[in-house]
Amino acid sequence: MLKQSPLAPENAPKLAPVNGVSIATMNSGIRYKGRDDVMLMVFDKGTVMAGVVTKSKTRSAPVEHCVSALKGGGHARALIVNAGNANAFTGRAGDLVVKETVKAATAAIGCRQKDVYVSSTGVIGEPIRPGAIPSCVTKLVKKLKPTGWDKAAAAIMTTDTFVKVATATTTIGGKSVIINGIVKGSGMIAPDMATMLGYIATDAAIPQSILQSLLSRAVDKSFNCITVDSDTSTSDTVLLAATGKAGNILPKSANDPVLRDFKNALLEICHDLAQQVVRDGEGATKFITVQVTGATSSGAAKTIGLAIANSPLVKTAIAGEDANWGRIVMAVGKSGARAERDRLRIWIGGVEITAKGMVVKGYDEAPVAKHMQGREIDIKVDIGLGRGSSTVWTCDLTHGYIEINADYRS
Amino acid sequence: MLKQSPLAPENAPKLAPVNGVSIATMNSGIRYKGRDDVMLMVFDKGTVMAGVVTKSKTRSAPVEHCVSALKGGGHARALIVNAGNANAFTGRAGDLVVKETVKAATAAIGCRQKDVYVSSTGVIGEPIRPGAIPSCVTKLVKKLKPTGWDKAAAAIMTTDTFVKVATATTTIGGKSVIINGIVKGSGMIAPDMATMLGYIATDAAIPQSILQSLLSRAVDKSFNCITVDSDTSTSDTVLLAATGKAGNILPKSANDPVLRDFKNALLEICHDLAQQVVRDGEGATKFITVQVTGATSSGAAKTIGLAIANSPLVKTAIAGEDANWGRIVMAVGKSGARAERDRLRIWIGGVEITAKGMVVKGYDEAPVAKHMQGREIDIKVDIGLGRGSSTVWTCDLTHGYIEINADYRS
Numbered sequence: 001m002l003k004q005s006p007l008a009p010e011n012a013p014k015l016a017p018v019n020g021v022s023i024a025t026m027n028s029g030i031r032y033k034g035r036d037d038v039m040l041m042v043f044d045k046g047t048v049m050a051g052v053v054t055k056s057k058t059r060s061a062p063v064e065h066c067v068s069a070l071k072g073g074g075h076a077r078a079l080i081v082n083a084g085n086a087n088a089f090t091g092r093a094g095d096l097v098v099k100e101t102v103k104a105a106t107a108a109i110g111c112r113q114k115d116v117y118v119s120s121t122g123v124i125g126e127p128i129r130p131g132a133i134p135s136c137v138t139k140l141v142k143k144l145k146p147t148g149w150d151k152a153a154a155a156i157m158t159t160d161t162f163v164k165v166a167t168a169t170t171t172i173g174g175k176s177v178i179i180n181g182i183v184k185g186s187g188m189i190a191p192d193m194a195t196m197l198g199y200i201a202t203d204a205a206i207p208q209s210i211l212q213s214l215l216s217r218a219v220d221k222s223f224n225c226i227t228v229d230s231d232t233s234t235s236d237t238v239l240l241a242a243t244g245k246a247g248n249i250l251p252k253s254a255n256d257p258v259l260r261d262f263k264n265a266l267l268e269i270c271h272d273l274a275q276q277v278v279r280d281g282e283g284a285t286k287f288i289t290v291q292v293t294g295a296t297s298s299g300a301a302k303t304i305g306l307a308i309a310n311s312p313l314v315k316t317a318i319a320g321e322d323a324n325w326g327r328i329v330m331a332v333g334k335s336g337a338r339a340e341r342d343r344l345r346i347w348i349g350g351v352e353i354t355a356k357g358m359v360v361k362g363y364d365e366a367p368v369a370k371h372m373q374g375r376e377i378d379i380k381v382d383i384g385l386g387r388g389s390s391t392v393w394t395c396d397l398t399h400g401y402i403e404i405n406a407d408y409r410s
Numbered sequence: 411m412l413k414q415s416p417l418a419p420e421n422a423p424k425l426a427p428v429n430g431v432s433i434a435t436m437n438s439g440i441r442y443k444g445r446d447d448v449m450l451m452v453f454d455k456g457t458v459m460a461g462v463v464t465k466s467k468t469r470s471a472p473v474e475h476c477v478s479a480l481k482g483g484g485h486a487r488a489l490i491v492n493a494g495n496a497n498a499f500t501g502r503a504g505d506l507v508v509k510e511t512v513k514a515a516t517a518a519i520g521c522r523q524k525d526v527y528v529s530s531t532g533v534i535g536e537p538i539r540p541g542a543i544p545s546c547v548t549k550l551v552k553k554l555k556p557t558g559w560d561k562a563a564a565a566i567m568t569t570d571t572f573v574k575v576a577t578a579t580t581t582i583g584g585k586s587v588i589i590n591g592i593v594k595g596s597g598m599i600a601p602d603m604a605t606m607l608g609y610i611a612t613d614a615a616i617p618q619s620i621l622q623s624l625l626s627r628a629v630d631k632s633f634n635c636i637t638v639d640s641d642t643s644t645s646d647t648v649l650l651a652a653t654g655k656a657g658n659i660l661p662k663s664a665n666d667p668v669l670r671d672f673k674n675a676l677l678e679i680c681h682d683l684a685q686q687v688v689r690d691g692e693g694a695t696k697f698i699t700v701q702v703t704g705a706t707s708s709g710a711a712k713t714i715g716l717a718i719a720n721s722p723l724v725k726t727a728i729a730g731e732d733a734n735w736g737r738i739v740m741a742v743g744k745s746g747a748r749a750e751r752d753r754l755r756i757w758i759g760g761v762e763i764t765a766k767g768m769v770v771k772g773y774d775e776a777p778v779a780k781h782m783q784g785r786e787i788d789i790k791v792d793i794g795l796g797r798g799s800s801t802v803w804t805c806d807l808t809h810g811y812i813e814i815n816a817d818y819r820s
Contacts, residue, residue: 058743058751089739089751091768124736125769229722230640231737232744312639312722312807313815320816326534327641329499333468334642341468341499358501359535397722402809405723406730 005186007279007287007375007395008162015149015167015180019203020044020243024143025155028136030129031084031122036155038133040140041079041199042109047243048208049076049117050215052223054236060088061098062118066237072114074208076241078105079117080137081156081197083184085128087120088234097128104134108141119197119237121184122158153182156197159404160186160280166272170265173258175248177204179265183238183273186228186280198223198238198273204262205244206251213254214266215240222270225302225392228281229401230310240266278393283400286318288377288393295388300337305392307335308379315397321372323365325353332381343384350378415596417689417697417785417805418572425559425577425590429613430454430653434553435565440542441494441532446565448543450550451489451609452519457653458618459486459527460625462633464646470498471508472528476647482524484618486651488515489527490547491566491607493594495538497530498644507538514544518551529607529647531594532568563592566607569814570596570690576682580675583668585658587614589675593648593683596638596690608633608648608683614672615654616661623664624676625650632680635712635802638691639811640720650676688803693810696728696787701801704793710747711793711800717745718789718802725807731782733775735763742791753794760788 021043025036043049051070053063069076080101087094098118105116120128153163164183169176181200206214219238251259279287290308295301308314311331317324325346332339342357349371352360371377377396431453435446453459461480463473479486490511497504508528515526530538563573574593579586591610616624629648661669689697700718705711718724721741727734735756742749752767759781762770781787787806 054743055746056740056743057745057747057749058739058754086736089736089764089768091752091766093768124739125764126736127769231721231723231740234740234743311641312811313641316812316815319812322816326496326499326536329468329534330466330641330644333464333466333644335467336465337467339467342501344468354499354535356501358499358503358537397812399809399812401722402726402729402807402812405726406732 004161005280005284007284009276009279012163012165013167015165016178017146018178018180018201018243019245020047021201021241022144022146023148023152024140024145025148025151026136026140026143028082028132030082030132036151037084038082038136039152039155040137041152042144043076043078043241044243044245047076047241048211049074050208050212050240052216052219052238054233056232056234058089058234060086060120060235061090061094062087062120063235063237065098065102066117066119069114069117074212075115076117077111077115078109079199079239080105080133081119082133083156083158084122085120085126086122086124086235087128088124090125090127093127097130097133100130100134101137104137108138117239119235121156121197121235124234149180149182156182156184158184159282160184162280164273164276164280166269168265168269170261172204172248172251172262175246177202177246177248177262179269181269181273183277185277186282197235200239200269201241201243203243203246205246205248206242210251210254211240211242214263218267218270221267222274225390226274226278227306227309227392227394228278275393278395281395282404283398284395285398286375286377286396288318288379288395289391290394291380291391292383293389294383294385296338296386297388298390299388301388301390302392303337304332304335304381304383305390307331308381309392309394312397315394318372318377319396319398323348323368323372328379328381338385339383340385345382345384347380348378414571415690415694417694419686419689422573422575423577425575426588427556428588428590428611428653429655430457431611431651432554432556433558433562434550434555435558435561436546436550436553438492438542438546440492440539446561447494448492448546449562449565450547451562452554453486453488453651454653454655457486457651458621459484460618460622460650462626462629462648464643466642466644468499468644470496470530470645471500471504472497472530473645473647475508475512476527476529479524479527484622485525486527487521487525488519489609489649490515490543491529492543493566493568494532495530495536496532496534496645497538498534500535500537503537507540507543510540510544511547514547518548527649529645531566531607531645534644559590559592566594568594569692570594572690574683574686574690576679578675578679580671582614582658582661582672585656587612587656587658587672589679591679591683593687595687596692607645610679611651611653613653613656615656615658616652620661620664621650621652624673628677628680631677632684636684636688637716637719637802637804638688685803688805691805692814693808694805695808696785696806698728698787698789698804698806699801700804701790702793703799704795705798706748706796707798708800709798711798712802713747714742714745714791714793715800715802717741718791719804722807725804728782728787729806729808733758733778733782738789738791748795749793750795755792755794757790758788
C-alpha cells in the first residue's frame with residue numbers, strides 16, 4: 001500500500017446522486033484483494049454520452065470499443081470499469097473479454113451493445129481471465145443504488161493514493177443541474193489526449209453532439225494540460241454522460257448562451273479532477289503551476305509550458321527545492337516554439353528573475369528559495385512575442401517516482 | 411566528487427598527437443578547485459573546421475559565436491573551452507565575455523577573429539567574470555604541446571565521472587590519417603542536435619564543405635541517436651577540425667569513394683563518443699540499446715526508438731530489472747509514428763516476447779529476467795509495416811539521477 005500523497009486535498013466533497021445514474025462496485029478477484037476493483041454505472045434510458053480517448057497507436061481493446069460505441073450514436077445505458085489489468089495488448093483474447101463483458105451487460109440490463117461502455121486500467125500485456133468481468137456484471141446489476149460515487153472512485157484506483165471526486169451544481173435556463181465526476185491516475189500521465197480514466201455525469205438534457213463538443217473543449221483546457229511523466233497510457237478515457245432528467249430547455253448549439261454557467265461548471269470539474277491527478281502524481285511532493293504568456297499562439301504557449309513541465313531537470317531541481325531557473329531557460333529553448341533570449345522573462349513565486357536575456361540586477365534569491373520550500377510552486381514565463389497563453393500543471397520528480405515504478409509490476 | 415559510473419569503459423585508449431594540433435589546459439578559478447577547467451587547442455594554418463550545434467532557441471553566447479565563425483568560411487586556428495559556467499542566458503555581458511576571449515586568442519596567436527571557436531559548459535544563467543577566460547588564453551598559449559588530449563578531455567568535464575576519448579587511424583587514397591575525438595556530457599542529453607560538447611580533429615586534408623557534410627551525417631547517426639533525459643542543452647556543440655597535414659589527395663565530394671574508410675572511421679569515433687556519454691548518463695546503471703525495424707521510414711523508426719528511450723516508465727522498469735514489456739508497448743503507442751497492435755513484435759535480450767498483438771504462447775520470462783540483471787540491455791522492436799530502421803542508445807533512470815540533479819547547482 002502506497003503512502004498518501006502529501007498533496008492530497010484535505011477534504012473530498014460528498015457527491016449527491018445524479019438523477020438517472022445508479023452505481024455498484026465489488027471485488028473481481030483479478031488482481032487486488034480486500035478492496036473493490038470493478039464498478040458498474042447504469043444510466044436511465046435517454047442518456048447520451050460524450051467521450052475523449054487516448055491518441056495512443058497501441059490503445060487497449062476497451063478503448064477501441066468505446067470509440068465505436070461513441071460513433072454508434074452516443075447513447076449510453078451502462079459503463080463497466082475494472083482496475084488491476086488494462087486489457088491492453090492482449091490481442092484477440094482481449095477483444096473477446098470486452099465482447100463478453102458487453103454481452104453480460106446487455107443481457108442483465110436489456111439494452112443494445114452500443115449502449116455499453118467499458119474501461120480497464122492496470123498492467124499492460126497480461127491476459128485477463130475471460131469470465132472474470134462478465135460474471136461480475138451479472139452480480140453488480142443486483143446491487144445498483146443511486147449513491148456510491150465515492151465507492152466508484154475508489155474501485156477504479158491503481159497506484160492512486162487518494163480518491164478523486166468533484167461535484168458542482170449549476171443551472172441551464174433557470175433549471176438546476178448537477179455534475180459529478182470521478183477520475184483515477186497518478187503515473188503514465190501525459191497530455192494531448194484524455195488522460196487516464198475519468199467519468200463525469202450530469203442530469204442535464206443536452207444533445208449528444210453538443211455534449212461532445214463541450215467535453216472536448218473542457219478536456220483540452222484541463223486533462224490535456226497536465227503531465228506527470230510525459231508517458232501516455234494505452235487506456236486513457238474520459239466519458240461524460242447526460243441523463244436529461246433535469247428537464248432543462250435543450251440548448252441549440254455548443255455556443256448557446258443558455259450553456260454559459262454549465263460550461264464554466266464543467267470546466268471547473270475537469271480542472272479539479274485533472275489537478276487531483278497531478279496532486280497524486282507518483283512520488284509527488286510539490287504541485288507545480290506553469291503559466292506561459294506572450295507566446296506567438298496558445299499552441300506555442302502550451303508547447304513551451306509542457307517542455308518546462310516535462311523536463312526531468314526542472315522537476316528534479318524543484319524536488320531539491322533549488323531555484324535553478326537556468327533549467328527553465330533550457331526547457332524554453334528546447335521546446336521548438338519560437339522564443340528569443342532577450343525577450344524572455346521568468347518569475348518564480350511571483351518574483352521576477354530575468355529580463356533582457358539575463359538575471360535582473362540585484363536579484364535576491366531569498367524569497368524565491370523560501371517559495372521553493374512550499375508545496376505549491378508557481379512558475380511564470382513571458383515569451384514577449386505575442387498574445388498566446390496557456391497554463392499547465394505538473395509535479396516534481398522524486399525518489400518516490402523511481403521507487404514506485406522500478407517495481408510496480410513485480 | 412561523483413562516484414565513477416559502473417558503465418565506464420575499462421580502459422581509455424591513449425591518443426597520439428594529430429599533426430597540426432597543439433593543446434594546453436589550466437585552472438581558471440571560475441568554479442572548480444584543484445583541477446584544470448579550461449582548454450586551448452591551437453591549429454596550424456590551413457586547418458578547416460566543421461560543426462553542428464544545438465537547435466535550442468535559447469542557445470548560449472559561445473554557440474552563437476561558433477555558428478558565425480562556421481559561416482565565416484570554416485577556417486580554424488584556435489578553440490577555447492571552459493567548464494563550470496555555460497555563459498548561457500547571460501545577456502550582453504555574456505556576449506562580451508566571448509568577444510574578449512576571441513580577442514585574447516587573436517592577439518596571442520596572430521589570427522583572424524573568425525578563426526577562433528569558443529565553448530562553455532556548466533551552470534546556465536550565472537554571469538561569468540569578464541577577464542577570467544581571456545587571461546587564461548594568454549597563459550595557455552605559452553604551454554601549448556602536441557600531446558595532452560586526455561588532459562583536454564578531463565578539463566571540459568562537469569558532472570562527467572570519466573574521461574571520454576576515442577581515436578582511429580584510417581587511410582585516404584593510400585595515405586594514413588588519424589582521427590582523435592573527445593567529448594563531455596552526462597545530463598541534459600537529448601538528441602536531434604549535436605549533443606553536449608565534442609571535439610574531433612584529424613590530420614586529413616578535406617575541403618571544408620565536404621568536411622561539414624561528413625560531420626553532419628555522422629552526428630545524425632551517433633550524437634543525434636542518444637538520450638539520457640530528453641533535455642537539450644543550451645550549449646551543445648560538436649566541432650571537427652581537419653589540419654590537412656597528412657598530405658592525402660583531396661576528395662572531390664562527400665561521396666568520393668576515396669573517403670569510404672575515413673567515413674567509417676569518423677562514424678565509429680562518433681558512435682564511440684556518443685555511447686560513452688550515455689554510459690556516463692547521470693545515475694546510469696544500465697546501458698540500453700533500442701533497435702527499431704520495420705517502421706514506415708527511418709525517421710519513424712527513430713521517433714519510436716526515442717519514445718522508448720525517453721520513457722520514464724521504461725527507464726525506471728529497467729532500473730528495477732523488471733521485464734515490464736507492456737511499457738514498451740505504451741511507448742510505441744505514444745510516439746505518434748504509425749504502428750499497428752497486431753503487427754508489433756518485441757524482443758528483450760534476443761527473446762521474442764510478443765507477436766500478433768499479444769504475448770507469445772508459452773512465453774518464459776526466466777531468460778529475460780536474467781538479461782535484465784546485466785549491465786547491457788537490448789530491446790528490439792519490429793513494427794511490421796515497412797523497411798525503416800534506427801538504433802538509439804540510452805540509460806536507465808535511477809535514484810542517482812534524482813540525487814545528482816536535485817542539488818547539482820547549490
